[in-house]
Amino acid sequence: MHRSMEHTFSQSELEAIASALGDTTEGLTNTEIGHILATLKMADPSPNMTKWKRLHNAFVERQNFSQNRRAILEFIRQSMKPERYVKAPERFERIRTNLNRAIAFSGLAVDVTGKVIAVARAETLTEAQxxxxxxxxxxxxxxxxxxxxxxxxxxxxxxxxxxxxxxxxxxxxxxxxxxxxxxxxxxxxxxxxxxxxxxxxxxxxxxxxxxxxxxxxxxxxxxxxxxxxxxxxxxxxxxxxxxxxxxxxxxxxxxxxxxxxxxxxx
Known part of the structure; x- marks a missing residue:
């Protein structure tokens, strides 16, 4: 397995990812979150919490169990499949923008095809953003x-x-x-x-x-x-x-x- 997959996200990185994907107005819906968690066989310990807290708790539990970030990266890939947004392509770009702002500090980005790619790790809010x-x-x-x-x-x-x-x-x-x-x-x-x-x-x-x-x-x-x-x-x-x-x-x-x-x- 590629070394970058074996790394773990910090707690602040997990919170940023969950906040981006579970954003109240521009994030995934609760139905989408539940479907992707079930598809990846990830535990959903707090389904009745707000979306970002629900995701954060699911991510923390899985990473603590596996001691790597593979499942969380796969959740990002599944959530950013372009075919999910055929009926609302502008929604894909809004979620991708928020997510890229969150994972830039992890040296990652989601490209226009929905793939997770390695990029130079951000140290500050980027000039490009x-x-x-x-x-x-x-x-x-x-x-x-x-x-x-x-x-x-x-x-x-x-x-x-x-x-x-x-x-x-x-x-x-x-x-x-x-x-x-x-x-x-x-x-x-x-x-x-x-x-x-x-x-x-x-x-x-x-x-x-x-x-x-x-x-x-x-x-x-x-x-x-x-x-x-x-x-x-x-x-x-x-x-x-x-x-x-x-x-x-x-x-x-x-x-x-x-x-x-x-x-x-x-």
């Missing part, structure tokens, strides 16, 4: 779409804000595919969903010349957004692109506008 929180707060004040806010996390803004914008751009393509049932990508996807005399997705009635121009302009806007961030040249030049928070906020607001128009598309 502060930047992510600040970005999220600014965008929340702007009323930015929830499908964009989930990309404002420490992992994506660790170097600069480029990756947050890139991932938000990818989410636009995901929404186009989800609403159209197509599997294309990039400009081809935009052409297949938003272009033509009878577009698969229409943002207006398409009766007047102005409406048809708006539809065409919207398609071109998305194509331009894709071309700016997703083509190979942009990826190769990424190291030279130091994006400011102000630029990121404006570009994420643009992604928010696109998401809202797609939500209302017929």
């Amino acid at each position: 502060c930047r992510a929180d600040e970005l999220r707060a600014d965008l929340t004040r702007r009323g930015v779409h929830a499908d964009v806010l989930r990309f404002c996390n420490a992992e994506l803004v660790a170097d600069n804000y480029y990756h947050a914008v890139l991932e938000a751009t990818k989410s636009i393509a995901d929404k186009l595919r989800g609403k159209s049932g197509l599997t294309d990508d990039g400009a081809k996807l935009v052409d297949a969903t938003l272009c033509g005399s009878a577009p698969r997705l229409a943002i207006n009635d398409g009766i007047t010349e102005s409406q048809r121009s708006e539809q065409s302009g919207f398609a071109n806007l998305i194509k331009g957004t894709f071309g700016m961030f997703r083509n190979p040249t942009a990826h190769e030049a990424r190291i030279l692109w130091s994006m400011s928070k102000e630029d990121a906020e404006d570009l994420l607001s643009l992604a928010s506008l696109i998401h809202r128009r797609l939500d209302a598309a017929r």
Whole structure:
């Protein structure tokens, strides 16, 4: 067994993990907690307590018994399986953000696929987390779409804000595919969903010349957004692109506008 699995969490680390996963508003439900504990055959010594205390007691009892943290790491993996959040993907990102803040001091993180990975151990509240929180707060004040806010996390803004914008751009393509049932990508996807005399997705009635121009302009806007961030040249030049928070906020607001128009598309 890998040595890191044999370590134990400190009591403060266990409390932080339990508090993140059992958060009153953004954590697991009592039903989810009970199901995962049962799946892992972990004792549930205080099922009637508040969620975080329930988890804390379960974690402490299991770690004291096994003298390692394997079961607790497996609980984290089970709770962060992306397929659990298909109906509410924004919930996955909120829980992951809280959990990563808690386990950063253990030298761990949950990545965007739900896997637990080793990272440099945090000694203080990380600069990246502060930047992510600040970005999220600014965008929340702007009323930015929830499908964009989930990309404002420490992992994506660790170097600069480029990756947050890139991932938000990818989410636009995901929404186009989800609403159209197509599997294309990039400009081809935009052409297949938003272009033509009878577009698969229409943002207006398409009766007047102005409406048809708006539809065409919207398609071109998305194509331009894709071309700016997703083509190979942009990826190769990424190291030279130091994006400011102000630029990121404006570009994420643009992604928010696109998401809202797609939500209302017929």
